[in-house]
Amino acid sequence: MEISMPPPQIYVEKTLAIIKPDIVDKEEEIQDIILRSGFTIVQRRKLHLSPEQCSNFYVEQYGKMFFPNLTAYMSSGPLVAMILARHKAISYWLELLGPNNSLVAKETHPDSLRAIYGTDDLRNALHGSNDFAAAEREIHFMFPEVIVEPIPIGQAAKDYLNLHIMPTLLEGLTELCKQKPADPLIWLADWLLKNNPNKPKLCHHPIVEEPY
Numbered sequence: 522m523e524i525s526m527p528p529p530q531i532y533v534e535k536t537l538a539i540i541k542p543d544i545v546d547k548e549e550e551i552q553d554i555i556l557r558s559g560f561t562i563v564q565r566r567k568l569h570l571s572p573e574q575c576s577n578f579y580v581e582q583y584g585k586m587f588f589p590n591l592t593a594y595m596s597s598g599p600l601v602a603m604i605l606a607r608h609k610a611i612s613y614w615l616e617l618l619g620p621n622n623s624l625v626a627k628e629t630h631p632d633s634l635r636a637i638y639g640t641d642d643l644r645n646a647l648h649g650s651n652d653f654a655a656a657e658r659e660i661h662f663m664f665p666e667v668i669v670e671p672i673p674i675g676q677a678a679k680d681y682l683n684l685h686i687m688p689t690l691l692e693g694l695t696e697l698c699k700q701k702p703a704d705p706l707i708w709l710a711d712w713l714l715k716n717n718p719n720k721p722k723l724c725h726h727p728i729v730e731e732p733y
Contacts, residue, residue, distance in 0.1 A: 533561075533606045533607065533608065533610075534606065534607070534608065534609060534610040534611060534653075534656075535563065535604050535605065535606045535610055535656060535660060536604075536605050536606075536610040536611040536614050536649060536650045536656045536660075537602065537603070537604060537605075537648070537649070537650045537656055537659040537660050537663060538555070538602070538603045538604075538605050538614060538647065538648065538649055539600055539601065539602050539603075539647065539648035539663075540600060540601040540603075540646075540647060541594070541595065541600055541644070541645075541646055541647060541648065542594070542595065542597045542598035542599060542600050543594075543597075543598070543640070543644055543646070544638050544646050544647075545567075545598065545599055545600060545601055547638060548601050551634070551638070551647070552603075554617075554634070555603075555605060558607075558613070558617060559607050559608075559613075560605040560606065560607045560610065560613075560614070561605070561606045561607060562603050562604070562605060563603075563604040563605070563606050564603065564604045564664055565601065565602070565603045565604075566601070566602055566663070566664070567599050567600070567601050567602075568599065568600065568602065568663075569596070569598065569599045569600070570595060570596050570600065571596055572592045572593065572596045574596070575591070575592040575595040575596045576588075576592050577662070578595075578659070578662055579591055579592065579595070587642075587643060590643055591643065594643055594644060602663040602664070604660055604663075604664060611649070611650055611651075611652060611653065611656055614649045614650075615649050615651070617633065617634055618633060618634050618635050618647055618649050619633025619634060619635045619636055620633070620635065621635070621642070621645055622635075622641070622642040622645065623635045623636060623638075623639025623640055623641055623642065623644070623645045623646065624641055624642060625642075626639060626645075627639075634646065634647055635647060689713070689716060689717070690713075692716070693709055693712045693713055693716065694709070696712065697709055697712070
């Protein structure tokens with residue numbers, strides 16, 4: 522009896538990593554450690570968040586005693602945000618980071634990144650998403666244009682195509698029939714690039730390195 526197997530699903534987990542303001546000068550060597558640990562750096566940006574933006578990013582910590590110091594620290598200079606990808610990226614990145622408190626990390630996990638680069642319980646050098654929900658929210662915060670996997674399949678994929686893809690494609694094909702260009706494939710490709718409704722929109726705020 523032949524057993525039908527479901528088609529394989531390709532899914533690589535992603536997490537958000539942040540190199541915090543006080544160790545941005547160590548970015549190159551930290552990226553080297555990240556790559557040697559089996560991660561792919563999917564996207565990277567350097568930016569300077571305002572205290573208000575930091576408050577929004579760390580909204581789950583609101584009301585805690587350290588919250589004002591945390592937002593002041595994170596807005597004190599440029600930081601580097603990265604999307605990291607690999608199998609079990611979230612848990613493996615947290616393992617590399619070590620305990621949140623760098624003083625504890627130096628005692629219990631001396632080879633961890635926070636032990637090496639961190640200073641104390643506040644200035645702990647690096648950030649990592651705690652779970653999938655946090656990774657999804659934080660990646661969208663730092664990289665609003667990114668789609669976080671898993672990619673929809675089955676009926677969910679059909680619904681996504683019908684809602685987000687087909688209307689634009691139909692409009693492009695209709696215009697193609699009207700224009701009758703010499704090279705229809707090149708014309709359609711150019712038209713879709715110009716009329717992509719999901720094209721990232723950048724907000725221009727006066728912050729360092731890159732608008733956020």
